[in-house]
Amino acid sequence: xxxxxxxxxxxxxxxxxxxxxxxxxxxxxxxxxxxxxxxxxxxxxxxxxxxxxxxxxxxxxxxxxxxxxxxxxxxxxxxxxxxxxxxxxxxxxxxxxxxxxxxxxxxx
Amino acid sequence: xxxxxxxxxxxxxxxxxxxxxxxxxxxxxxxxxxxxxxxxxxxxxxxxxxxxxxxxxxxxxxxxxxxxxxxxxxxxxxxxxxxxxxxxxxxxxxxxxxxxxxxxxxxxxxxxxxx
Numbered sequence: 703x704x705x706x707x708x709x710x711x712x713x714x715x716x717x718x719x720x721x722x723x724x725x726x727x728x729x730x731x732x733x734x735x736x737x738x739x740x741x742x743x744x745x746x747x748x749x750x751x752x753x754x755x756x757x758x759x760x761x762x763x764x765x766x767x768x769x770x771x772x773x774x775x776x777x778x779x780x781x782x783x784x785x786x787x788x789x790x791x792x793x794x795x796x797x798x799x800x801x802x803x804x805x806x807x808x809x810x
Numbered sequence: 811x812x813x814x815x816x817x818x819x820x821x822x823x824x825x826x827x828x829x830x831x832x833x834x835x836x837x838x839x840x841x842x843x844x845x846x847x848x849x850x851x852x853x854x855x856x857x858x859x860x861x862x863x864x865x866x867x868x869x870x871x872x873x874x875x876x877x878x879x880x881x882x883x884x885x886x887x888x889x890x891x892x893x894x895x896x897x898x899x900x901x902x903x904x905x906x907x908x909x910x911x912x913x914x915x916x917x918x919x920x921x922x923x924x925x
Contacts, residue, residue, distance in 0.1 A: 733910045745814075745900055746916040791853065795904075795911040798843060798855040798866060 704729045704794055708801035716809050719782050723804045725775040725792035733796040737766050737777050739788040740803070746791065750777070782808045812837065814903050814917035822923045828889040831920045835882050835903030841865070841911065842884040844876060847898040847919070856899075859884055860906055888922075896924045 705728045715721050725735070734753045738746040750759045750766040752775065758767040765778040775792055789803040815834040823829050835842050843858040843866075855868040859878035876886040882903075888895055898921050902914040 734912075736914060738916075743898070743921070745816075745918040746902075746914075748913060748915060751913045793914065795914060798845075798858065798868070798911075800845075800853040800855075802852040 704732075704797040704799045706792060706794055706799045706801040708790075708792060708804050710804060711802065712805040712807075714807040714809065715782055717782060717784060719808075720778070720780050721782055721806070723777040723779070723790050723806070725777070725801055727773045727775075727794050727799075729794075729797070730770045730773055732770065732794050734794075735766075735768055735775050736793045736795055737764075737775075738791045738793065740791060741788050749790075751795075779806075782806075784808050784810050814901060814915050816899075816901050816917035816920050818920060819918065820921045820923075822925060823891050824925050825891055825893060827891050828887060829891060829922060830885055830887045831899055831901075831922075833884045833886075833901030833903075833917060835884070835901075836915055839903035839905055839915070840882050841904045841906040842878055842882065843902045843904075843914070844884070844886050845900045845902070846870070847900055848896075853900070856886065891924045893924050896922060898922075 707726045736751045737749040752768040763780040789805045791803040793800045841860045844856040847853045858866040862878045878884045898919045900919045902916045905912045
């Protein structure tokens with residue numbers, strides 16, 4: 703049974719800092735992994751999808767990497783902004799398994 | 811292109827009642843999955859439908875059920891509501907090929923409060 707873990711549970715950084723969010727999964731037989739952000743009381747917004755054959759994906763200031771052999775994915779956010787404050791979740795799509803999320807606060 | 815639409819957005823029910831939530835997927839997406847999100851348990855998978863058939867099911871009691879129509883719209887029903895059913899219910903749609911689930915797109919959710 704796939705288990706998805708996200709560390710840390712919460713993170714507070716000053717504006718402008720580069721940061722890394724972590725996602726671990728127990729079963730490396732995945733098809734793809736997806737990163738989302740969620741604002742309070744809202745649905746999930748897709749950020750990046752990494753297919754199992756890919757090592758990384760980039761969108762603007764975001765870069766997500768995938769290492770299936772070690773069961774890890776990271777989301778790198780460059781030059782963080784207060785508008786990046788949200789909860790970030792990762793999901794192993796074919797298993798419909800989500801991590802508990804990392805709550806990010808970027809302070810002006 | 812319209813996104814995933816969930817209705818109603820907010821609703822209040824009392825214990826013992828039942829509730830039906832609706833989800834319209836992105837045009838062309840035939841897979842619809844449902845999730846329950848609570849502060850204590852996080853985001854938990856309820857079930858997934860594809861071409862009107864339940865494809866996967868999470869670990870929830872039989873009070874939680876769903877269905878999908880020929881136009882891919884989906885509904886979920888919760889009978890005999892309990893206080894613990896208070897949650898944000900999220901629906902996601904995706905395209906599907908065999909065991910491969912494509913990118914998930916979520917609706918804004920239905921916030922259910924059980925009194």
